[in-house]
Amino acid sequence: MIENYLVRRFICNRRSSDLNKIFPQLYRQALGQNLEDRVDGIRKALATRGYPSDREFYESLLTSRLYGTGEKQQKAKFVLDTIECAYGHKEPVELEDLTIEHVMPQTITDWWKEHLGEDWETDHEVLLHTLGNLTLTGYNSELSNSSFPQKCNWFASSHLQLNLYFSTTMTWRKADIEKRGEMLAQACLDIWNSFGDRKADERNANSVRGRTPTTVYVLGVSSIVDSWVKVYTTTLDRIAYLEPDKFDELAIKHPNLISSEPRFRRNRQLGNGYYVELNRSAEDIYRFCRYVMDFVGLSDEDWKVDVE
Known part of the structure; x- marks a missing residue:
């Protein structure tokens, strides 16, 4: 429940400074309650303290720049790790040594400019760090700024479900990034499902x-x-x-x-x-x-x- 709350707030770019006030209040509120009442009370309290709705969570998953430096990068890695684990591998997946890979690379090349089309500059700036353009790999330095077909050759040898997606994808332009983003956003809704106001989510679902x-x-x-x-x-x-x-x-x-x-x-x-x-x-x-x-x-x- 706490993970759910924190992940949703991170994705929706909520201020982390607010947490310094929220959690001490929850602790004081939980004192003296039995376990069942305590859990239910905390859930209800968190739902009214800046808890993002499904609509906001979903839209933020599509648009927010998840990747960054330091703590932000660690949180983005946690999100991708959790999505991969949610696919239900029969054997444990070693994720510790994997790093985040931008499918459309951070440093744009002439090949990528031509591939993306006339709006390459805006598409690169807006979509680069979004969920749809991020994956996990152990070949980060080797992949670097390679073309999309070259990256697909690397992804073909990957055992990760996140990368199997690219086996049927021939292009990597704005529409492709957004389509994968929508798929991964739905996975996140299933993993960190809402414990907030369901009726409010339904009213804002579109x-x-x-x-x-x-x-x-x-x-x-x-x-x-x-x-x-x-x-x-x-x-x-x-x-x-x-x-x-x-x-x-x-x-x-x-x-x-x-x-x-x-x-x-x-x-x-x-x-x-x-x-x-x-x-x-x-x-x-x-x-x-x-x-x-x-x-x-x-x-x-x-x-x-x-x-x-």
Whole structure:
């Protein structure tokens, strides 16, 4: 139960500093109770203390940058290890010496640029560290920046279920990464299943596709919206105002999405004078906004969209 709570919070980028207040309160609350009442009481208490819903957990599994340095890398490895173990191997799997491998590599090569297509820069930046692009291997240094067919040759000799997936995959582009991400996200929902409000999860079970946003919240400030384009521009306007230097960095990293000139197919000018490309799907807008929040160092709790 505690693992469930902590994993969900990590995936959803919840502030770890809050735990310093939560667990001492739980300890005091549990004192004097019998074991059954204690477990039930802790479960109910955790469910009301920043416990992510299935919807939030699933969407974060698709969009969050799980890989990082230090403790973040260790947590990402734990998630992948647990998914692998959940496949139910007949014999124990030695995971200790395995490392995290980015299928689409961290250092982009000319082969990968051509393979990913014209939006390679954005796809690489947004999807690189997401669950769908991560796996486990003992050949990390050998694989390095190899092409996808070369990596598949290595994966073919792997005994891991995580890597058997690649035996039937011919390309590794945005849609392929997202498809695998959805499969692994569903596995995570089964492993760390919700002990929260099931009715609330059911009310929020659908993705952004086919749904209309009504309100976007950025750092607690709400704005009424009626389209995903409005969510996009409102979010970027707010970030540009709060973090102008970070926004400039964002524009440099993504010249195909943000520019000082109106050179896109569909342009919209922000309050700071920059123009943004509007020719994007609801899913792309949602993912990019989540990425932007992480890029500027904000938590998933700082950005939320109400939909209907």
